[in-house]
Amino acid sequence: MLRWIIFITIFLVADFYAFQAFKTVTKNNILQILYWVITLFVLGNFVFHFYGFNRSDGFSHAHGYAVGFLIATMVPFIFLVGMMFMEDVFRVPHAIYRYFTVGDAAKGDFFTSRRQFISKLALGIAAIPLASIIYGIYKGRYNxxxxxxxxxxxxxxxxxxxxxxxxxxxxxxxxxxxxxxxxxxxxxxxxxxxxxxxxxxxxxxxxxxxxxxxxxxxxxxxxxxxxxxxxxxxxxxxxxxxxxxxxxxxxxxxxxxxxxxxxxxxxxxxxxxxxxxxxxxxxxxxxxxxxxxxxxxxxxxxxxxxxxxxxxxxxxxxxxxxxxxxxxxxxxxxxxxxxxxxxxxxxxxxxxxxxxxxxxxxxxxxxxxxxxxxxxxxxxxxxxxxxxxxxxxxxxxxxxxxxxxxxxxxx
Incomplete structure (x- = not known):
């Protein structure tokens, strides 16, 4: 049970972090809701099929697709999180600097806004493995x-x-x-x-x-x-x-x-x-x-x-x-x-x-x-x-x- 709690927590924290890039690029509430609907479906589907799973009971097509959907989600996450982290390498020290130099004048807003260019670049890079994995599932396995x-x-x-x-x-x-x-x-x-x-x-x-x-x-x-x-x-x-x-x-x-x-x-x-x-x-x-x-x-x-x-x-x-x-x-x-x-x-x-x-x-x-x-x-x-x-x-x-x-x- 503990490992599932840790896994779900890490997944959602990483997903929320990656979501910052998506939110920077679009303010459309429907698209933002759709992002979370897809994410929670993939996570829920995986947990449903693998919670209490014993390999000796057999591995069905449904189990395979649950793995496939999770990988299709997680690999782009890795790229997004990596790009966002690289941006925060500069944003966090700058926020600390503003905290000690600007103080109350910043009214608590010490972080500079995320650059839309970086978010678009991150999403573009993440789209490459996403498209590759979808292709691999749809066609690559019989190629x-x-x-x-x-x-x-x-x-x-x-x-x-x-x-x-x-x-x-x-x-x-x-x-x-x-x-x-x-x-x-x-x-x-x-x-x-x-x-x-x-x-x-x-x-x-x-x-x-x-x-x-x-x-x-x-x-x-x-x-x-x-x-x-x-x-x-x-x-x-x-x-x-x-x-x-x-x-x-x-x-x-x-x-x-x-x-x-x-x-x-x-x-x-x-x-x-x-x-x-x-x-x-x-x-x-x-x-x-x-x-x-x-x-x-x-x-x-x-x-x-x-x-x-x-x-x-x-x-x-x-x-x-x-x-x-x-x-x-x-x-x-x-x-x-x-x-x-x-x-x-x-x-x-x-x-x-x-x-x-x-x-x-x-x-x-x-x-x-x-x-x-x-x-x-x-x-x-x-x-x-x-x-x-x-x-x-x-x-x-x-x-x-x-x-x-x-x-x-x-x-």
Whole structure:
């Protein structure tokens, strides 16, 4: 209860402070009342959905929108409060000076009026993240991007020169609310005409039933050499309250069965060899392994027990911290690891080839795109779906296409 009182108090104080900019720009009482109606609705809606909320009870679309509306309100607040504070850095010392120099002549009005220019500038700057978040909720979460890479390996089997794979990750089917957009994305995946499609975990938020409505949609995925998948941390059902351990286990078995019906070959700490013209590459799939409190069911040694040291290896592992903590230092050389999990925090700024930033970098060393360590590579997919916040801002849903080439990369 105390934390809710503190949260609401801080929110309203910050909002009242930010309101000063709005009040400076317009004296229209209707607009000022509308400001507070919207603010109190957003706050009330959030409190209504999250007071007494237990994550194990499940996270609905209504919860997601409550989070989205709150973020859409709070981020502009931060910019407004920042700008107003910068102005008060000068106003407060000036007011103190007037208090001691003018005294009673000021009749208690020691503060100079807020500058309308500063208020307009603050509102203008705050409008940028507001518009971005609204766009992210309305359109960004389905703004699928196909990212294409060509990767060169000296020891790639000759038969696999030009081999194409498509990676998707973090579908989170329980979050979707637009079937047609998902159908469009599946068509986009098929258009890439890759040799194989690889899914790196988190096909649901919590329960197998979330995937059922989308089973016919994902069932249209096609690739010459098949579809393969691994489990992510959300697939185990660890974040909901089950009536029994048996119910939780049954949920996981149902999830595996649905994936099989879709056409996915699940790799549960095991290897599948892709063969072509008498040569092969090892497709190694581990269960989820993550640092920082996440499930560590992945067993790299078990998964690779039939793999030779000189095999070309592609590893599917949901959480990139597995690559960081275990894979890079392993006795075997895993040429390419495919991961997801981070979502790129669903928020950030990316200018391809120039600049990339997201709060995800504060949590994950490898959070989006391709990285290289000790001659081994990882691609961290930004995710196909979304979770909690019902949108994406700057970090768009991703379909990765990687073409393998034999030889050295061009200079």
């Amino acid at each position: 699928y991007k196909v990212l294409k890479y060509t990767m060169y390996f000296e020891d790639l089997p000759e038969a696999f020169h030009g081999y194409k794979l498509t990676q998707i990750s973090d579908i989170h089917s329980g979050s979707f609310d637009d079937m047609e957009k998902v159908k469009y994305a599946v068509d986009l995946i098929n258009e890439q005409a890759s040799d194989v499609i690889l899914f790196t975990g988190d096909i649901v938020n919590n329960k197998a039933e979330e995937l059922v409505p989308y089973k016919p949609v994902f069932g249209k995925l096609k690739a010459k050499d098949g579809l393969y998948s691994v489990l992510g941390n959300h697939d185990y059902g660890d974040y909901v309250k089950w009536d029994s351990d048996a119910a939780k286990k049954q949920n996981l078995e149902e999830l595996k069965a649905i994936q099989k019906d879709i056409g996915f070959n699940m790799l549960l700490n095991e290897t599948k060899f892709l063969e072509k013209n008498g040569e092969r590459i090892a497709l190694v799939g581990v269960e989820n392994w993550g640092s920082g409190g996440f499930k560590q069911a992945g067993d790299l040694k078990k998964a690779s027990e039939h793999v030779k040291a000189d095999d070309f290896k592609i590893l599917m592992s949901h959480d990139p911290t597995h690559w960081e903590k275990k894979v890079i230092q392993d006795d075997y050389h895993y040429h390419l690891t495919l991961s997801g999990h981070t979502h790129g925090m669903q928020f950030g700024i990316e200018i391809p080839g120039w600049f990339r930033w997201s709060p995800a970098k504060w949590r994950y060393k490898y959070w989006a795109g391709i990285y290289e360590e000790m001659g081994q590579y990882i691609n961290v997919n930004r995710g196909f779906g979304y979770l909690a916040f019902p949108g994406r801002v700057g970090i768009w849903p991703e379909i990765t296409v990687i073409e393998l080439k034999k030889g050295a990369a061009p200079a």
